[in-house]
Amino acid sequence: MKSHQKGFLRDSLIDQLSRVSAILRKEFIQMIRDKMTFAMMLVIPLMQLLLFGFAINTDPKHLPTAIYIEDHSPLVRSIMRGFSVSDYYQIVHQSVSPQENSDLLARGEVAFAVHFPVGFTDQLIKGERPTLLIEADASDPSASSQAISRVHEIVNQSLQHDLTGVLSNLQTQPDPVIVIVHPLYNPEGKSQYNIVPGLLGVILTMTLVMITSMAMTREAETGTLENLLAMPVKPLEVMMGKILPYVVVGAIQTTVVLLAAKYIFWVPFVGHMFHLVIAVMLFIITNLSLGFTFSTIARTQMQAMQLTFFFFLPSILLSGFMFPFRGMPEWAQIIGEILPLTHFLRIIRGIMLKGNSISEHQPDVYALLIFTLLIMLIAIKRYRQTLD
């Protein structure tokens, strides 16, 4: 009896392995059956690979530069050519006034504004070492620092070919031109000035999209959706009811981040709170609508999480939050332009660091509005009034 019992209770290694294999088979079957999860497992690493491998560039080149010339001469043209061939600067605009230069910089349309003053060439020839003023948008220090550090070298090299013959004596030390770089908006080059406002956008994107992406899937998973559908309530009503509570959550998060920005990180706030509130509200609604749309696509809460992650990854990498937007290749910039976070970052950095008003960011505001409307339309279309 005793030996029988012992034999009955003792598990052989083979017994254990066969149970492991039973679970293993079951997991494989379930993994393959959930097509969306399976696809995500393959697509997300591929996406990471492509984004990190090709899109991210911490040494941005071809930065758009506006130029204001009060003194046209072959020497000025040489310096301009020098900027162009340096790869770091790309002259995209010839301003007609210093004001235009500053405006372009404030709106973020250019990263640098170069000013050749009256008498630049004369002073240069006379060896009086004229000043060349370069204003730089330093709100994102990592985007502008490389270009700034190269500027002396670029100017000197571009003049090398012209300062020959009688002018060759100018090639000797000190530099023939005094280059003055004004790093605007973040003169100390503190990266948290740029990152903390950006973090507000990242936090809102992650939490709000994630929470609302569960909105409908949870009802579907617990079976309450059928009940909801059988009662007289319309899709738009459900959507409004589900989104509005999280507007409050988003507002609280914003308050916390802004207080931390001010009292912990000492981030300057030069713009107006009113403009910021409008921008944040718009962005919160954008994210909530997007999350709700995800919840009409995903069938389970797990899939909703995956969709959120699938969206979050490019948002954080391609929006200009982590890496300079202008450092990315064109295709990545196009994807970036589609993402709401990209536009929000431009607006909030503009308002907080540059003191811009929201009207100076019209293109970004429109981009957010269009994105929100489109996504809401999809949500309403996707929301099933029936169980079909």
Add this chain to the structure above:
Amino acid sequence: MIRTNTDQTLAINVKGLVKDFDGRTVVDNIDIQMPKGQVWGFLGPNGSGKTTTIRMICGLLKPTAGSGFCLGHDIITEAAIIKRATGYMTQKFSFWADLSIRENLEFVGRLYNQTNLKRLVNETLESLGLEHRQNQLAGTLSGGWKQRLALAAVTMHQPQLLLLDEPTAGVDPQARRDFWDQIHYFSDQGMTVLVSTHYMDEAERCDQIVYLAHGQLITQGSVMDVIKQSGLLTFKGTGSYVRQLIPWLKQQTGIEHIAYFGNALHISSTDLSSLSQVIRRSQMYIADHNLESVQWQQVDPSLEDTFIALMTKSGEDQRKYR
């Protein structure tokens, strides 16, 4: 006979309802004309299309083909109106487990734009006998109480038509009886009730029954009618070891079905002579094998006999599953 929505005496009037899911037909050409004020039972084995039919009637599913009216409104184009006037209780408990009983009732009341919500909820809680547990989370209720809560919630807006999808599945007999008292109470107040069930005793509490199998309507009428229509004859065999006969009986031709319930063997067929022959042969078989004797007597076929015969007759499910 084509009826339109002008026929005000019908609560449900659907014709040729078909529902396909991914090319497989779940409901196949179903007609139902149900007068107002009655209690009808919806019967049929699992997967026979009862739930799908109910969902089409209340506008939760769009029929692949067919049309109809529910309370005089088109089930395809006027689903929103139908939703206001019907109460639909889903097969699975579908109230919010993380809301309290009171919160669930309040939520439902608000969706139906109920005025005097507080009083209505109080009255509902009182009639449920759940006043003292109103703050308990709905998810923590027992099965029977969950069903009672669901019934109260779907009737709070005084619907004209009540659609109940297996409301008493997994509920104890006492709670089932209470539940049916409620159904009859609502019926007395003028509500029309369509209730799907697997229980024969519940079918017998209905004015009429509709029997579905494999997505098709097999028969309908009062319990008596259905039994009579089947033309079934049943013999009941009793004896201590009567069950031992089942394997042998199954090999015999001439019996449409064999069932053992109520400590007795029921064999049924529409042909009396073949039934008699089987019984005679069984006596010989018993004698040959020295088994306990079995007493046979003809009885009125029960609804259960009828259904099992109907199910056997409708045969294998012909619908394709992928």
